Amino acid sequence: xxxxxxxxxxKVFSVELQSMLGSTLYGWSLTGIPQGIALLGTETSRTxxxxxxxxxxxxxxxxxxxxxxxxxxxxxxxxxxxxATEKKHTVSVKVIPSDSEEFAKLSENSDAMxxxxxxxxxxxxxxxxxxxxxxxxxxxxxxxxxxxxxxGYPCATDDVxxxxGYPCGTNDVNLxxGYPCDDQVVxxxxGYPCGxxxxxxxxxxxCKTQDVNxxxGYPCGxxxxxxxxxxxGATEDVNxxxGYPCGxxxxxxxxxxxCKSSDAAIMYGYKCDxxxxxx
Amino acid sequence: xxxxRYQPVTAVWEVTMGCNxxxxxxxxxxxxxxxxxxxxxEALDLCDQIAELGLKWITLSGGEPLTRADTPQLVKRLxxxxxxxxxxxxxxxxxxxxxxxxxENGISTVAISIDGTPEIHDKIRKxxxxxxxxxAFAAMKALGIKTGAVTTITKQNLDILxxxxxxxxxxxxxxxxxxxxxxMGNLKQRPDWLLEPRQVRDIIDFCxxxxxxxxxxxxxxxxxxxxSKKDLETRRISYKSNTYSLWNGCNAGVRGFGIxxxxxxxxCTSIRSKEFIEGNIRERKLRDIWEDENAFLWRRQxxxxxxxxxxxxxxxxxxxxxxxxxxxxxxxxxxxxxxxYCAYNVSLKEMETKYSSCDSASALRKLADSLIPQGDFQxxxxxxxxAQELEPDNADAYRAMGYSEFMCGNYEASLAANxxxxxxxxxxxxxxxxxxxxxxxxxxxxxxxxIMQEAVALSGGQDPNxxxxxxxxxxxxxxxxxx
Numbered sequence: 001x002x003x004x005x006x007x008x009x010x011k012v013f014s015v016e017l018q019s020m021l022g023s024t025l026y027g028w029s030l031t032g033i034p035q036g037i038a039l040l041g042t043e044t045s046r047t048x049x050x051x052x053x054x055x056x057x058x059x060x061x062x063x064x065x066x067x068x069x070x071x072x073x074x075x076x077x078x079x080x081x082x083x084a085t086e087k088k089h090t091v092s093v094k095v096i097p098s099d100s101e102e103f104a105k106l107s108e109n110s111d112a113m114x115x116x117x118x119x120x121x122x123x124x125x126x127x128x129x130x131x132x133x134x135x136x137x138x139x140x141x142x143x144x145x146x147x148x149x150x151x152g153y154p155c156a157t158d159d160v161x162x163x164x165g166y167p168c169g170t171n172d173v174n175l176x177x178g179y180p181c182d183d184q185v186v187x188x189x190x191g192y193p194c195g196x197x198x199x200x201x202x203x204x205x206x207c208k209t210q211d212v213n214x215x216x217g218y219p220c221g222x223x224x225x226x227x228x229x230x231x232x233g234a235t236e237d238v239n240x241x242x243g244y245p246c247g248x249x250x251x252x253x254x255x256x257x258x259c260k261s262s263d264a265a266i267m268y269g270y271k272c273d274x275x276x277x278x279x
Numbered sequence: 280x281x282x283x284r285y286q287p288v289t290a291v292w293e294v295t296m297g298c299n300x301x302x303x304x305x306x307x308x309x310x311x312x313x314x315x316x317x318x319x320x321e322a323l324d325l326c327d328q329i330a331e332l333g334l335k336w337i338t339l340s341g342g343e344p345l346t347r348a349d350t351p352q353l354v355k356r357l358x359x360x361x362x363x364x365x366x367x368x369x370x371x372x373x374x375x376x377x378x379x380x381x382x383e384n385g386i387s388t389v390a391i392s393i394d395g396t397p398e399i400h401d402k403i404r405k406x407x408x409x410x411x412x413x414x415a416f417a418a419m420k421a422l423g424i425k426t427g428a429v430t431t432i433t434k435q436n437l438d439i440l441x442x443x444x445x446x447x448x449x450x451x452x453x454x455x456x457x458x459x460x461x462x463m464g465n466l467k468q469r470p471d472w473l474l475e476p477r478q479v480r481d482i483i484d485f486c487x488x489x490x491x492x493x494x495x496x497x498x499x500x501x502x503x504x505x506x507s508k509k510d511l512e513t514r515r516i517s518y519k520s521n522t523y524s525l526w527n528g529c530n531a532g533v534r535g536f537g538i539x540x541x542x543x544x545x546x547c548t549s550i551r552s553k554e555f556i557e558g559n560i561r562e563r564k565l566r567d568i569w570e571d572e573n574a575f576l577w578r579r580q581x582x583x584x585x586x587x588x589x590x591x592x593x594x595x596x597x598x599x600x601x602x603x604x605x606x607x608x609x610x611x612x613x614x615x616x617x618x619x620y621c622a623y624n625v626s627l628k629e630m631e632t633k634y635s636s637c638d639s640a641s642a643l644r645k646l647a648d649s650l651i652p653q654g655d656f657q658x659x660x661x662x663x664x665x666a667q668e669l670e671p672d673n674a675d676a677y678r679a680m681g682y683s684e685f686m687c688g689n690y691e692a693s694l695a696a697n698x699x700x701x702x703x704x705x706x707x708x709x710x711x712x713x714x715x716x717x718x719x720x721x722x723x724x725x726x727x728x729x730i731m732q733e734a735v736a737l738s739g740g741q742d743p744n745x746x747x748x749x750x751x752x753x754x755x756x757x758x759x760x761x762x
Contacts, residue, residue: 004642008658013649094642096633098658099626104506104525105654107686108597151685151716151748 003091008098009065012040015091017074018053025078026086028056032073036064036095062095069094109151283570285533285579288335291548292538294322294350298343300369303403304394304431304472306464306549309342315541319349321561323356325542328565330360336387338365340548342540345372351384358385367392367429369408373415382422389419390427390456395436396443403435416450428452432482433460433472440485448495455489457482458500459620461609463549476619479503483510483622490516501529502603506595507622528600532557532575544568546578549605550614577614578604583688588617589627594657594687630661637662640670647679656686674703674710681713685720693717708734712745719752728752 007013021027021044030039040059047053060072072091078084297312298305317325329337337357344350345368357364366381370391381389394400397409419426428447430436436443440457447455459482460466462473474482482499487509489497498517504510504526511523531537531546538544542560545551557575558568568574581604583596590601601607602621604614611617618624637643643666650659663680670676677700684693694717700710711734719727731752735745 004639006637006639006642006646006662008646008650094637094639096637097629099629100650100655100658102507102509103623103626104508104511104523106506106525106595106598107654107656108688109686151682151713151744 003089004069004094005091006094006096007060007062008100009062009095010098010101012059012061014057014059015072015074016055016057017089018047018055019076021054021056021079023051025080026076026084027054027079028058028074028089029077029079029082030058030072031075031077031088032071032090033060034066034070034072034093036066037062037070037072037093062093065095065097285569285575287332287535287569289337289530289535290329290334290538291338291340291535292325293341293540293548294339294344294353295342295347296540297346298341298369299346299371300343300405300408302369302392302394302405302465303469304433304435304460304464304466306461306466307342308464312342312346313540316347317540317542317560319352321542322349322353325538325560325565326353326356326360326362328560329357330362332566332569334362336363336365338367340367343369343371345377351377351380354381354386355384358387363387365390365427368415369404370412370415371405371408373411373418375418375421378415378418378422378424382424386424388425388427388454389415390429390454391415393428393430393443393447396439396446399436399439413450416452420451425454426452427454427456429456429458431458431460432474433466433469434474435472437474437478437481440482444489444495452495454496454498456498456500457486457503459502459606461502461549461606463605463609467609474620477625479620479622480507480625483507483513486510486513489513501526502606502620505599505602505621505623510622526599526602528581528598529578529602529604531604532578536569536575546575547605550608581614585615586617587615589624589631590617590621592660592687592689592692593623593627595623597688627657630658634661634665637665638669640666640673640676643669644673644676644679647676647683651679651683651686656683659683660687660689660692672703674700674707677703678707678710678713681710681717685713685717690717690720694721706737708738708742708745711737712742712748715752716748719755724752724756728756 005013005015017028019027027044033039038061040061042059043057045055045057047055058072058074069092072093074089074091076086076088078086293307295312295316296307296309297316298309301310339350339353341347344366350366354364354366364386365388366386367390373389373391378389391412392404393409393412394403395409400409400412401407416426430440430443432440444455459474459479460472462470466472482503486497486499486503489495490513493516496517497513499510499513506525511525514520515523529547531550536544536546536557537548537551538560539548539551539556543551543556544558544560544565545555546557547555555577557571560568581600583591583593583600586596586601590596593599599621601614601616602618606620607616607618608614610619634643643662647659647662647666650656650662660680660683663676663683666673666676667680677696680696681693681700684690684696694714697710697714697717700707701714704710711730715727715729715731715734717727718724718730728749731745731749735742735749738745740746
């Protein structure tokens with residue numbers, strides 16, 4: 001299986017995979033992540049009441065553009081026996097530069113979007129109701145234009161791109177907190193298996209396994225990578241601050257993007273010729 | 280016929296073209312006073328007309344306004360008439376005595392042009408100019424006059440803006456306006472001084488950082504922008520506002536105007552060629568010129584559709600109308616050209632190229648699907664355009680394109696995309712609705728309405744979106760024509 005995505009640098013994106021994690025203990029794990037993409041979080045949600053597949057959503061942040069396509073690799077793993085893997089799923093990701101978040105959102109057909117500068121959200125394709133308050137534009141009062149059209153954007157995106165699941169009879173599982181589990185094998189609490197002898201989960205992430213310790217969802221205690229707030233830090237050649245390396249000898253970063261480096265000056269996410277004085 | 284739709288609030292008056300400096304970047308190439316300068320009597324009468332027209336404040340500039348002996352008189356007349364008077368000077372003649380005179384005559388703010396640290400400033404302007412400015416600031420501070428600095432940014436001083444800031448703060452300057460040096464006057468002969476378009480981002484960054492520091496009020500001029508969040512935040516801080524406001528386009532001929540040394544009235548003193556002169560106060564009263572329905576048409580009738588290049592398809596186009604017209608005129612030769620010094624224009628240029636490296640139409644469509652709900656219509660349009668190149672027969676891409684271009688205000692492009700979608704599926708009511716709306720926006724209201732009614736009928740009257748749009752169109756057609 002494979003899939004392709006184009007994502008914008010600086011934006012959050014998600015990959016949704018379907019599994020029967022609760023009833024089979026087989027769930028998708030992220031097993032390969034390229035540089036420039038960070039795993040921001042995961043969530044699991046049910047597709048319907050009762051015994052049914054669950055959606056595992058992996059949230060990523062693309063914090064730097066990559067020249068070529070990169071791959072996210074997911075493996076269907078038995079969480080009680082991580083050596084037991086079923087199949088892999090690869091998502092090819094092209095991260096392209098973007099500064100769209102730097103600008104205020106606006107559409108003359110949806111003046112409500114002006115308020116984006118205050119971080120409000122626009123419903124999916126529908127302009128919000130217009131308000132009558134008066135804005136000051138550089139000292140001059142002006143009134144927002146009224147919302148003029150409702151032009152509903154077709155919503156037919158199928159976010160679920162992998163379907164994997166074994167039919168599972170309700171006789172095989174007990175439900176606790178809405179998630180299927182089998183008491184005899186795995187005790188589920190808040191949707192995450194716990195109490196398994198060889199995999200201890202804390203906050204939903206396995207920890208104290210032999211080669212990777214997890215804490216709050218981030219590996220920690222690994223010999224060659226120390227993590228602080230989810231980002232590796234205190235390594236020899238790169239210090240991380242707010243998720244972006246800074247103060248490194250060969251790459252000073254500004255706004256998360258390397259700049260003024262001698263071999264590749266990048267500004268606002270775009271490469272520019274460092275030999276030019278304006279770069 | 281008169282046009283009373285517009286109420287001016289401010290003006291810039293070049294009281295003389297005479298100047299005691301020969302600055303390397305002077306946009307007016309000022310030297311001696313030019314013939315035809317308004318006499319004191321004419322100028323004082325103009326002061327009365329300015330007040331009668333209802334201006335709130337005015338900026339006296341030049342040339343060097345203090346080389347004109349009666350400038351303090353003009354300040355007094357304006358100020359007595361209730362108009363706030365600001366003056367922009369090089370500071371050379373602004374000694375303690377002049378500062379006191381200006382104060383007594385009711386000056387509001389005095390701004391001195393500062394274009395660098397002492398060494399750079401003197402190199403650009405005149406030896407000893409910085410020291411004169413320093414003493415002038417000190418004199419004004421002693422008298423409690425509000426002070427400001429005005430800086431024209433070129434490659435000569437872009438990198439030293441932080442050092443300049445410290446100098447200004449050290450001199451107690453309260454406000455600082457920065458503007459981009461444009462290729463006009465003396466600066467046209469120095470192309471190596473001109474900024475690269477992308478350097479406008481550095482200016483915005485600098486202004487933002489300065490504003491958030493809060494040590495000096497910084498005011499990016501109208502030639503700097505547009506619509507970056509940093510720019511908005513800078514202006515919000517500077518104008519001490521609690522809300523963000525989006526720039527509404529150039530003030531020229533709409534909320535302000537310019538006056539030349541000889542009484543010529545125009546939209547902006549920087550756009551001064553003959554075709555932009557709307558009249559002369561020696562021939563007509565100021566109010567008659569301002570309210571002439573044929574005056575300032577280049578600005579009052581400016582529309583996004585008249586622009587070219589990236590501005591023509593920009594999501595902000597109908598709001599900013601291309602930004603500073605003088606930037607377009609001096610950089611590209613016409614006020615209808617695109618604005619290369621717009622930070623968003625720089626981004627659009629980058630968007631044009633970056634999507635060419637994507638080769639998966641489905642991935643691009645998916646990207647657009649995620650961008651549209653977030654309001655990133657422009658970016659979505661670029662992604663969809665590339666998707667169409669890769670997959671020219673995909674109706675979904677055209678449908679989405681029809682929507683994203685519509686939301687960008689690009690109705691021709693929206694119409695074209697919807698028509699292509701309909702060519703693939705003639706019974707696609709969504710695209711029919713999109714086509715109807717695009718036509719409606721393009722002024723073909725009857726045809727748009729007809730197609731919308733057809734779409735509603737085809738959907739069996741079950742699509743609430745189509746019904747709402749139909750309702751809007753019919754009510755809009757029965758309402759009085761809006762602008």
